[in-house]
Amino acid sequence: MNWVNVAVQGILLGGLYALFAIGLALVFGVMRLVNLAHGDLGILAAFIALGFVRSGVGLPVAALLSILIMVGVGYVLQRGLLNFTLGTDDTRPIVVTFGLAIIIQNALLLKFSADEQGLNAGGLETSSIHVSKQVALGVYPLLVFILAVVLIAGVQLLLNRTKMGRAFRATSDDREAAELMGMNNRHIYALAMALSLGTVAIGGIALAVRTTFDPTAGSFNLIYAFEAVIMGGMGSLWGTLLGGVILGLAQTLGAQAFGSGWGILCGNVVFLIVLAFRPSGFFARTVTA
Amino acid sequence: MSAGGGLTADGGPATRVRGALPAFHVSRATRLHLVVLVVSVLVVVALALVPEFTTVSVTRTMITLFGLVALAQMWNLLGGFAGLISVGQQAYIGIGAYGLWFFGDELHIHPFVSVFLAAGLAALIALPIAPLLFRLRGGYFAIGTWVFAVIIMIIVSNVQTTGGGSGKTVISAALLPINERIFGTYWIGLTVAVGSILLTWALLRSKRGLALTAIRDNTLAAQSSGVNVFTSKLIVYVVAAFGCGAMGAVVAMNLLRIQPAASFSINWTAFAIFIVVIGGFGSIEGPILGAIIYFALQQTLSQYGSTYFLLLGVLAVVMATKVPRGLWGLVTARWDIHLFPVRRGLVLESQPDAPAASEAPVPVEHATP
Numbered sequence: 001m002n003w004v005n006v007a008v009q010g011i012l013l014g015g016l017y018a019l020f021a022i023g024l025a026l027v028f029g030v031m032r033l034v035n036l037a038h039g040d041l042g043i044l045a046a047f048i049a050l051g052f053v054r055s056g057v058g059l060p061v062a063a064l065l066s067i068l069i070m071v072g073v074g075y076v077l078q079r080g081l082l083n084f085t086l087g088t089d090d091t092r093p094i095v096v097t098f099g100l101a102i103i104i105q106n107a108l109l110l111k112f113s114a115d116e117q118g119l120n121a122g123g124l125e126t127s128s129i130h131v132s133k134q135v136a137l138g139v140y141p142l143l144v145f146i147l148a149v150v151l152i153a154g155v156q157l158l159l160n161r162t163k164m165g166r167a168f169r170a171t172s173d174d175r176e177a178a179e180l181m182g183m184n185n186r187h188i189y190a191l192a193m194a195l196s197l198g199t200v201a202i203g204g205i206a207l208a209v210r211t212t213f214d215p216t217a218g219s220f221n222l223i224y225a226f227e228a229v230i231m232g233g234m235g236s237l238w239g240t241l242l243g244g245v246i247l248g249l250a251q252t253l254g255a256q257a258f259g260s261g262w263g264i265l266c267g268n269v270v271f272l273i274v275l276a277f278r279p280s281g282f283f284a285r286t287v288t289a
Numbered sequence: 290m291s292a293g294g295g296l297t298a299d300g301g302p303a304t305r306v307r308g309a310l311p312a313f314h315v316s317r318a319t320r321l322h323l324v325v326l327v328v329s330v331l332v333v334v335a336l337a338l339v340p341e342f343t344t345v346s347v348t349r350t351m352i353t354l355f356g357l358v359a360l361a362q363m364w365n366l367l368g369g370f371a372g373l374i375s376v377g378q379q380a381y382i383g384i385g386a387y388g389l390w391f392f393g394d395e396l397h398i399h400p401f402v403s404v405f406l407a408a409g410l411a412a413l414i415a416l417p418i419a420p421l422l423f424r425l426r427g428g429y430f431a432i433g434t435w436v437f438a439v440i441i442m443i444i445v446s447n448v449q450t451t452g453g454g455s456g457k458t459v460i461s462a463a464l465l466p467i468n469e470r471i472f473g474t475y476w477i478g479l480t481v482a483v484g485s486i487l488l489t490w491a492l493l494r495s496k497r498g499l500a501l502t503a504i505r506d507n508t509l510a511a512q513s514s515g516v517n518v519f520t521s522k523l524i525v526y527v528v529a530a531f532g533c534g535a536m537g538a539v540v541a542m543n544l545l546r547i548q549p550a551a552s553f554s555i556n557w558t559a560f561a562i563f564i565v566v567i568g569g570f571g572s573i574e575g576p577i578l579g580a581i582i583y584f585a586l587q588q589t590l591s592q593y594g595s596t597y598f599l600l601l602g603v604l605a606v607v608m609a610t611k612v613p614r615g616l617w618g619l620v621t622a623r624w625d626i627h628l629f630p631v632r633r634g635l636v637l638e639s640q641p642d643a644p645a646a647s648e649a650p651v652p653v654e655h656a657t658p
Contacts, residue, residue: 034428092609094427
């Protein structure tokens with residue numbers, strides 16, 4: 001019965017990976033930008049929340065403030081820097097976002113040292129519900145999973161039903177035509193990045209409550225988010241959840257079967273297998289640039 | 290060396306065009322290149338003699354510089370010429386380092402030979418990985434290369450025979466007499482650095498080089514003109530793996546110690562990107578210039594740890610956005626100097642001795658979008 005428990009853990013872990021993946025997929029969908037600093041920006045949000053908590057603010061308020069700050073950072077970052085890297089060649093956005101990742105990591109190391117940090121949610125993170133005698137559900141992972149579902153539904157609704165979502169889809173389909181119709185692409189891109197960093201901030205804080213974190217934790221989360229996006233299929237937000245769940249399952253089941261050191265490897269290997277046999281993922285909707 | 294050979298018309302009479310146009314032929318090399326060739330040979334000979342006249346610590350530091358030149362050259366070959374931006378070349382650097390240990394310590398092959406076997410191993414592993422990664426484009430290709438590096442690192446860290454997370458000492462190299470080891474490593478390092486330059490130059494000079502630049506500038510157009518995009522990219526990817534493997538083995542022989550966290554560190558990629566962005570994308574000269582600048586920075590500032598890396602990150606971002614062609618790009622924009630004859634220029638038949646650079650060169654390498 002232990003295996004059922006492990007599988008449940010893996011599925012719920014997928015929710016956390018999806019939180020990181022939503023923003024990565026969104027920004028790629030709207031402006032074909034792959035943000036290599038995405039994971040580090042999530043960790044930055046966690047550290048901003050930690051900073052507020054240390055100065056005496058309660059965790060919910062600290063989290064909210066951090067998310068709002070990251071939304072602002074997203075808008076400014078896109079308009080002040082990343083917009084200038086788009087539409088030239090493929091190299092520049094990759095180099096610039098990689099540079100950003102290095103900057104964020106090392107700035108955090110300078111400010112907070114390499115120590116492991118944690119965000120305390122007052123016992124919420126350790127409590128669990130017993131579904132049956134053998135199967136226990138962690139309350140916190142379940143909440144994170146529900147949060148991921150709600151967030152994906154929300155972003156999907158925003159894309160399908162709002163004026164802003166229509167603008168996102170229009171620039172994604174044909175940026176020049178959108179511009180001719182009087183849209184300001186630079187503003188649209190900045191809004192997309194703001195939304196992306198808002199979601200990754202939620203992911204970063206959710207991760208920080210779940211486990212300890214340090215300034216270098218961002219790169220692994222970028223890789224997980226990327227694997228979730230590719231396995232789910234590019235252009236599909238629900239696909240990222242599926243991709244996250246596959247990855248979470250592969251990691252926890254792999255760790256259970258082969259020992260804790262091999263769990264992450266199993267996740268990566270499953271990703272390579274999907275890439276080999278189903279390169280467009282399971283729910284691909286858009287064609288790559 | 291065929292740089293001198295390039296001084297004559299490329300292809301001979303076959304490429305001559307007559308008719309309404311004035312007669313001309315296509316040439317790659319100019320008189321400048323003869324000078325460059327002579328100077329380069331002198332520099333390499335001088336570099337080869339350095340360990341005779343300096344201390345062991347200077348010699349070992351110079352080996353680091355050679356490693357950086359090779360690394361940057363290989364990264365630029367991928368990113369600057371084939372449009373394959375990799376953030377995972379540390380996979381092959383690590384494979385090279387562990388390959389040195391495997392061939393040297395386990396199979397008891399002389400470490401100096403093992404360096405090249407390790408590089409071959411890296412190329413061999415790259416061969417099946419490339420088609421898988423090529424399914425990803427642009428930024429996603431970049432992260433894909435990273436995933437591969439992480440996979441190899443996890444495997445190496447978890448296997449007991451490779452020493453797990455704490456790594457190994459390369460005993461076969463450590464047991465060599467000190468002078469033999471330092472001198473040998475130095476000369477092999479120099480060979481790898483010079484080899485990476487010559488290899489890139491030879492590849493670019495070939496028909497494949499034209500195909501590569503065509504792919505980088507417009508993949509679709511290149512493909513529809515009959516360029517085999519897949520094969521061209523595969524060749525570059527495997528060659529870059531070979532170069533990085535050799536470089537990793539040289540670094541391992543210099544340090545005598547291999548460790549997953551260091552050998553497969555993402556910092557290698559950070560260095561490579563930084564060097565190429567500073568020096569200049571898409572040229573052979575840029576990465577050499579960048580490596581020297583970076584080396585000077587590293588020698589003076591690396592003691593500042595995170596602050597130093599922070600500065601590197603800021604410089605990379607600023608250079609990539611403000612000076613996208615790098616420092617060497619500034620030089621060529623101003624003086625139109627190309628030290629390595631990979632561009633093709635038109636020479637009018639009426640004045641066959643005129644240097645090609647003074648004519649309007651066909652901007653094969655620098656087609657701007």
